Every structure is written in structure tokens, then in C-alpha cells.
Amino acid sequence: xxxxLARQALILAALALVPGMGExxxxxxxxxxxxxxxxxxxxxxxxxxxxxxxxxxxxxxxxEEFARDHVSGAVSLNEDQWxxxxxxxxxxxxxxKKVVVYCSAESCDLAREVAERLRxxxxxxxxxxxxxxxxxxxxxxx
Amino acid sequence: MAKEEQMKQTPNVQRPTLNAExxxxxxxxxxxxxxxxxxxxxxxxxxxxxxxxxALMKIFDLDHVIADLRHFHLGxxxxxxxxxxxxxxxxxxxxINNYRILPWTLSVALAFYLPWLEMxxxxxxxxxxxxxxxxxxLTVLILVxxxxxxxxxxxxxxxxxxxxxxxxxxxxxxxxxxxxxVLFGLxxxxxxxxxxxxxxxxx
Numbered sequence: 513x514x515x516x517l518a519r520q521a522l523i524l525a526a527l528a529l530v531p532g533m534g535e536x537x538x539x540x541x542x543x544x545x546x547x548x549x550x551x552x553x554x555x556x557x558x559x560x561x562x563x564x565x566x567x568x569x570x571x572x573x574x575x576e577e578f579a580r581d582h583v584s585g586a587v588s589l590n591e592d593q594w595x596x597x598x599x600x601x602x603x604x605x606x607x608x609k610k611v612v613v614y615c616s617a618e619s620c621d622l623a624r625e626v627a628e629r630l631r632x633x634x635x636x637x638x639x640x641x642x643x644x645x646x647x648x649x650x651x652x653x654x
Numbered sequence: 655m656a657k658e659e660q661m662k663q664t665p666n667v668q669r670p671t672l673n674a675e676x677x678x679x680x681x682x683x684x685x686x687x688x689x690x691x692x693x694x695x696x697x698x699x700x701x702x703x704x705x706x707x708x709a710l711m712k713i714f715d716l717d718h719v720i721a722d723l724r725h726f727h728l729g730x731x732x733x734x735x736x737x738x739x740x741x742x743x744x745x746x747x748x749x750i751n752n753y754r755i756l757p758w759t760l761s762v763a764l765a766f767y768l769p770w771l772e773m774x775x776x777x778x779x780x781x782x783x784x785x786x787x788x789x790x791x792l793t794v795l796i797l798v799x800x801x802x803x804x805x806x807x808x809x810x811x812x813x814x815x816x817x818x819x820x821x822x823x824x825x826x827x828x829x830x831x832x833x834x835x836v837l838f839g840l841x842x843x844x845x846x847x848x849x850x851x852x853x854x855x856x857x
Contacts (some may be wrong), residue, residue, distance in 0.1 A: 524778060528771035533741065535713075536766045543744045548751055548758050552743070621751070628722020 522643065544552055546645070555640040557652040560612045567606055570613040572626040589613075589626055598634065605636065614642035614649065615648065626628045675762075694847050700838050702779040705792065709773035753802050756809065771795075779844075789845050796841060798821040800834045803827065 515523065519597035540630050560567055572576045578588040587604055589597045598615060605611070615622035623641045628635045642648065679792040710716060716738065747765035751758055771791065778788035807827050 515784065515787070517786045517790055520784040521791050522787075524774050524787050524791055525771065525785055528767060530772045532767040532770045535740070535770075536763075538740070539743055539766075542742065542761060543747065543758050545762050548748065548761075621754075 516634065528564045528584055533623060549627075549641045552567070553627065553639075553641055554643045555612055557648050560626040560642060561652075562609075562642075563610055566609055568599065568601075568609050568611050570611055570630075571646075572615045573620075577646075581645075583614070589630075590622065591625060591629070592630070601630075602634070604628050611636060611639045612642050613639065614645045617647045618643070620645060648649050690847070694844065696846055697840055698779045698782075699842065701792070701837065702776040704776075704837065705772045705779075706776035709769040711741075711772070712742060712743075712746050712769040714738050727857075736760065751805050752811065754809070755802060755805070768795075786848055787850060789841060793838070793841050796834055796838045800804060800831065800838065803830055803834065 533571075544554075547554065560569075569583040571586045571588045572590050573582075573588075574590060576586065576590065582588070587597075588599050589601045589604075596597075611627075613623040613627045613628075613630070623638045623645060627639045627641050630639045644651075672762065711720075718734040719731065722728070722734055742807045743762070743765040746769070747758075750756065750761040750764055756764070772795070774787040775792050775795075779792075794834045
């Protein structure tokens with residue numbers, strides 16, 4: 513059986529789609545297609561606000577954006593100045609408090625990275641990422 | 655017209671063929687051809703094995719099996735082989751996403767799709783079925799990997815390639831690019847050989 517080069521490549525590409533799609537169906541509950549953060553680690557603005565004073569807001573955006581505006585009472589903690597800013601965060605954190613990290617929008621990855629470092633390096637439990645980030649917060653607070 | 659008439663009368667056996675030309679210089683060229691065929695097959699298998707291994711490392715969670723093999727824990731190997739399960743595609747999706755070239759949705763789609771594409775291309779090289787298609791897909795894949803790696807380095811991104819799942823977690827830029835270059839060289843070598851074979855068979 514002889515096929516042209518393009519047809520051969522197309523057949524292989526199509527063949528690989530079959531198990532790839534099967535795997536996607538199998539893992540449909542384990543991975544989110546909308547955000548890099550798993551659904552279990554996401555929190556909505558409404559949910560986070562319902563926790564009231566039991567929440568520490570962490571702003572993972574760069575310093576200039578934090579200086580321009582931020583969630584009232586939020587602590588700035590970004591990867592660029594991790595070592596300098598972490599003590600400020602630890603000073604306000606206490607066991608039992610929930611930590612909600614946000615960055616500029618749904619598509620940004622900074623909040624996920626900061627949340628992961630807080631869990632792994634600082635061993636902080638209950639760290640969540642705000643769904644929709646700062647944009648979502650602004651929409652709900654206009 | 656006279657020439658055409660003469661051609662029609664000439665029996666096919668008398669026409670010079672490729673085989674007759676090869677036979678003229680005796681067995682040497684035949685042995686050379688066989689040797690180069692063996693060399694191509696060896697390279698086929700090496701390239702196929704690398705891509706199949708890369709695919710398996712991303713599709714299945716083989717960390718324990720690799721650790722057992724590395725430390726010659728053959729007793730544990732049997733137990734770990736029985737407990738093999740599918741790897742979490744989120745890890746590879748994050749590796750793709752770390753290049754900051756594609757949106758998250760596309761990273762997830764590629765995390766499901768790329769390992770299987772590598773696997774099928776590797777198998778096609780071994781089976782020599784859809785061979786040229788597999789080689790061209792692999793060439794494009796390696797080129798894209800190389801460009802993405804260089805772009806990430808230029809942009810100062812600290813990334814793990816994820817090419818071999820967790821096994822490549824601590825690879826540095828030069829190791830990553832070095833392997834890509836070696837693979838690219840091998841695939842181009844195979845492509846050139848296969849093009850020569852193809853043009854010979856088309857004559």
C-alpha cells in the first residue's frame with residue numbers, strides 16, 4: 513500500500529486522535545480545560561467573601577499593579593520578590609485561616625504558581641486560587 | 655518515427671534496467687547496499703525507541719519502574735509493573751503551558767494528543783508502514799520543540815521540557831537542546847535515505 517507523504521502524515525495524525533480523545537474522556541473530571549488550576553483549588557469571589565475575616569487575600573501580581581489597586585487588606589506576594597515578601601505574609605497568617613491568591617485575570621498563571629509555592633515551600637494548608645482573578649473581583653464590586 | 659518503431663520491436667529484456675546496471679560492478683555494491691540498509695534499520699529502531707519511550711513516560715506513570723530499573727531492584731520491579739496506571743496529563747499540560755506560547759486549553763489538548771502521536775510515529779518507523787509520514791511528523795515535532803526551547807531560553811523562562819515525563823524534570827537547557835539536535839540529525843539522515851529509496855523505486 514503506497515500513500516503520498518501528506519496522506520501518510522494525515523493518517524498517523526488521525527490515528528493518534530483516537531486514544532488521545534479516549535484519554536481526554538477518561539480524565540474529564542481530573543483536569544480543567546478552562547484554567548490551569550484544578551477545580552478543587554479554585555474559589556469564586558462570592559464564596560471567598562462569604563468567609564469574611566477568616567480569609568487572607570494574597571495579591572500575586574507585580575508590585576506596580578498591587579500599588580495601583582488591590583483587594584482591601586490584601587498582602588502582596590509575588591515570585592519576583594518572594595524572599596522579601598514572604599515574612600510579611602507569614603506575619604499575618606495563622607493556622608485555620610484560608611488563603612486566597614489572585615492575579616490579574618483568568619488567563620494569568622501567577623496565582624497558581626504562588627499558591628503552589630505556599631503549599632510546597634511554606635507548608636501552608638488551605639491555599640486557594642480566586643477564579644477569574646482581579647478582573648472577577650472588580651466585576652463583583654462595581 | 656523510425657526510432658519509435660525500433661523501440662517497439664525491441665523486447666523488454668534487452669532494455670537496460672537498474673538491476674542490470676548494479677550487477678555490472680559485481681557484489682560490492684550489493685553488500686554496500688545491504689550494509690547501509692542495516693544501518694538505516696538500526697537508526698530507525700533508535701529513533702523509534704526514543705519516541706516510544708518518551709510517549710510511554712507521558713502516558714503511564716512509570717516513575718517507580720524506572721527507579722527499580724536504575725537501582726536493579728528486580729523484586730520490586732515485578733510488583734511495580736503490575737501497579738502501572740495512566741499518568742496524570744495535568745503534569746505534561748503544565749510543562750507545555752510553562753513555555754507561555756499556547757493558551758491553557760490548547761496545552762491540555764496537546765498533553766492528551768502528543769504522546770499518542772509520538773507513539774504511533776515510533777511504531778510506524780519500526781513497522782515501516784506510513785514510514786515517510788511518520789518521519790515528516792517527527793521532523794516537524796523536533797523542530798517545534800527546538801524553537802520553543804530556544805525561545806523560552808531567550809525569554810529567560812526556567813522550564814522543564816517534560817519530554818520524558820518526570821525523567822526529564824531536571825534537565826538543563828543544553829541537555830534538552832543537545833538531545834533535540836541529535837534526534838533532528840538522525841531523522842534527517844533517515845529522511846534522506848528514504849527519499850533516495852523512494853526515487854529509486856519510482857524510476
